[in-house]
Amino acid sequence: MTGPRDVFLVANSVDELGGVTSWTHHMARLLTERGHRVHVIGITTPEDPHDLGELPYPTTRLYGGQPPGPGRARDASMRERAALLTRLFAAARPGGVVIVTQVWAMEWVKLADTAGLTVIGMSHESYETSRASSRFRRVLQHYRDVDRMLVLTREDADLWIGAGLNNTSFLPNAVPWLPDEPSPRTEKAVISIGRLSDEKGVDLLLDTWSEVGPRHPGWVLKIYGSGEDEEILRKQCASLGLDASVRWMGRTSDVPGALRGGSVFALSSRGEGFPLALMEAMAMGVPCAAFDCAPGVHEIVRDGEDGLLATPGNTGELARKLDLLMSDKSLRDRMGETARENIRRYGTEEIVDRWEQLFTFLER
Missing domain, CATH: 3.40.50.2000 (Glycogen Phosphorylase B;)
Incomplete structure (x- = not known):
């Protein structure tokens, strides 16, 4: 049939x-x-x-x-x-x-x-x-x-x-959409989108941000999502002294809008399948730094070509990958545009x- x-x-x-x-x-x-x-x-x-x-x-x-x-x-x-x-x-x-x-x-x-x-x-x-x-x-x-x-x-x-x-x-x-207009990548913001749960590793992202954020005055980390770990994560953020540079954005139904408000995407999960948020970021031309925590991640991201991958759980390495993207606009633009093209295979x-x-x- x-x-x-x-x-x-x-x-x-x-x-x-x-x-x-x-x-x-x-x-x-x-x-x-x-x-x-x-x-x-x-x-x-x-x-x-x-x-x-x-x-x-x-x-x-x-x-x-x-x-x-x-x-x-x-x-x-x-x-x-x-x-x-x-x-x-x-x-x-x-x-x-x-x-x-x-x-x-x-x-x-x-x-x-x-x-x-x-x-x-x-x-x-x-x-x-x-x-x-x-x-x-x-x-x-x-x-x-x-x-x-x-x-x-x-x-x-x-x-x-x-x-x-x-x-x-x-x-x-x-990939749910392939927008005509990518993110302008002009906002000094790193974006995270996902449930505030242990598997998504937002605690690891906060540890990462404590290393890389202070090197980049004026940059912020925007965390989109809600979940059972929100209170403990906010306490961790405060104890790390990051409240001035971390924005808790809550849940969003406008993922393209969220991604337009950033220049880099971070994925800090402990485990994934075939992460939708990663695909959406690439479709918006936002280059990604991610823990290589699953086959789906390194199938989507071609390391060094359209994004950067770090050893799972290694916050120092993820911080260095974010630092590269935050420091170099031409690298962000090049990887972001390559990501937009490569994600079309899905x-x-x-x-x-x-x-x-x-x-x-x-x-x-």
Whole structure:
């Protein structure tokens, strides 16, 4: 089948503000624009749901809040909610596809009847990040029998195959936009965009800034995002004496606008999959200094050509990379323009073509 399909995207949540949720809605829009009939399903509803605005496809939430804790009540609740999934899936025309974006959501999908549908299970993090968490065992358990386990890089796919998931392949994320006008790179600002959580390493970025910031009077570090670590990070910032040069910008729905207000982008994560924020910065022509914390990072950034990579966790090295970019406008401009060109290889048309080819291949 090569025509329009029914495609269900099942994620942990429809309303969270985070990389996987952003990817889910971006993919839903792209597939809808191709004529597919898309339905986005979230398991939970967060306490502080993100306003999605008008969407060109329906959304369903299995729970108005969180599911019950482990035990009989949870088991009964999961079976009940899986029955709702079964009813939704049963309405699909031949050739329907279920894409499960996170392994936790797969626990509900496994209890539903997916007969006649192609099921794709995804991991949006690197193999090493998954292996260091409880998700590793769950991926091996829940994705073993899906039609395709999909990760974001060839390097990670090879590692999962080595771990026994022979149904694994890879497909990178699409860059969400390729703006006509890049950042002017005139603001003396380094930009960080991401959840204020341990994995995103904002604590490491503050340590880095304590080394490089004082060398560049007039420069500021703008940190966009919110999260559970915000209070402790603000205390760390104050204890390092950085309050005068760090701006806590909060969450933003205008990522292009945030990036236009900076000349350098910093990624200090402890772990990543295929970081969307990095791609967005490059699309805006903002050169990046990043910890090489995952295959997705060094697949996106060509070190020394369109950005600079540092050893994961080495704040002194990341500070030196930032120092290079902050000190040299011609280097920033050259790398920023190269980044804009190089990131086009992840354009939406090419990536959606590859998704549709995968649907057709798996249907055989």
